[in-house]
Amino acid sequence: MKTDALRLENVERHYREGEGKLTILSGANFSMASGEMVALVAPSGAGKSTLLHIAGLLERPDGGEVYVNGEGCGSLDDDRRTAMRRDTIGFVYQFHHLLPEFSALENVMLPQMIRGLSKPMAAERAKQLLDYMRIGPRADHRPAELSGGEQQRVAIARAVANTPYVLLADEPTGNLDPKTSGYVFDALTALVRQSGVAALVATHNHELAARMDRAVTIEGGKIVPLDIGLRTAS
Numbered sequence: 495m496k497t498d499a500l501r502l503e504n505v506e507r508h509y510r511e512g513e514g515k516l517t518i519l520s521g522a523n524f525s526m527a528s529g530e531m532v533a534l535v536a537p538s539g540a541g542k543s544t545l546l547h548i549a550g551l552l553e554r555p556d557g558g559e560v561y562v563n564g565e566g567c568g569s570l571d572d573d574r575r576t577a578m579r580r581d582t583i584g585f586v587y588q589f590h591h592l593l594p595e596f597s598a599l600e601n602v603m604l605p606q607m608i609r610g611l612s613k614p615m616a617a618e619r620a621k622q623l624l625d626y627m628r629i630g631p632r633a634d635h636r637p638a639e640l641s642g643g644e645q646q647r648v649a650i651a652r653a654v655a656n657t658p659y660v661l662l663a664d665e666p667t668g669n670l671d672p673k674t675s676g677y678v679f680d681a682l683t684a685l686v687r688q689s690g691v692a693a694l695v696a697t698h699n700h701e702l703a704a705r706m707d708r709a710v711t712i713e714g715g716k717i718v719p720l721d722i723g724l725r726t727a728s
């Protein structure tokens with residue numbers, strides 16, 4: 495049987511709320527296969543960021559287990575979790591968080607070099623990715639010299655630079671106008687299909703969600719399928 499790129503098993507996450515507790519996830523299960531693109535659509539405050547942080551090993555759940563490519567992460571110490579996150583998970587945020595002092599190319603090279611790749615090899619892969627995202631000609635520009643859509647495409651290239659198993663995106667096009675948003679989303683989709691990464695994309699945009707393979711939401715602490723008329727838009 496094929497290993498899931500990401501699997502959450504019986505995940506619990508509670509926050510303290512005054513004297514009581516606020517349950518965000520309870521007995522939550524979820525899995526995603528390579529090359530799959532899943533929309534995470536839920537009202538504000540439902541726990542999308544919490545889920546992405548737990549899936550991305552940024553936060554530990556209060557119970558249950560997170561598996562990345564079949565490897566359970568609960569028993570890893572902080573250093574190994576950090577290495578696992580760096581090597582196997584990519585993040586894209588609403589605001590690109592590119593390093594302003596570095597060019598687009600350098601921004602995509604850096605995570606690879608931190609992982610130990612040589613500079614020429616990192617540059618080669620960064621160039622390929624930027625070409626694939628159709629921003630090759632802008633590779634030497636700093637983020638401030640790029641449009642919002644271009645910056646976001648650099649951020650996506652950076653997120654997949656270390657060929658992660660899992661890509662976690664939090665409103666990746668939320669900051670862009672509708673046309674640019676569609677364009678960036680198309681580039682993201684093409685990259686997911688080409689690279690085989692499993693992408694979980696939090697979005698409030700139902701039109702974009704409908705273009706993914708399936709959608710889920712958070713309800714009563716569980717991660718459940720959401721029917722938003724998938725693929726009817728095209």
Ligand SMILES: Nc1ncnc2c1ncn2[C@@H]1O[C@H](COP(=O)(O)OP(=O)(O)OP(=O)(O)O)[C@@H](O)[C@H]1O
Nearest residue numbers: 509510516518536537538539540541542543544545
């Ligand atoms: N560290 C924390 N301590 C206490 N409560 C928290 C903490 N982090 C998040 N929460 C609460 O948990 C709930 C879920 O938060 P989360 O940020 O995951 O929601 P979200 O679905 O991502 O919301 P949005 O769409 O507005 O970003 C919210 O009610 C929030 O106030």
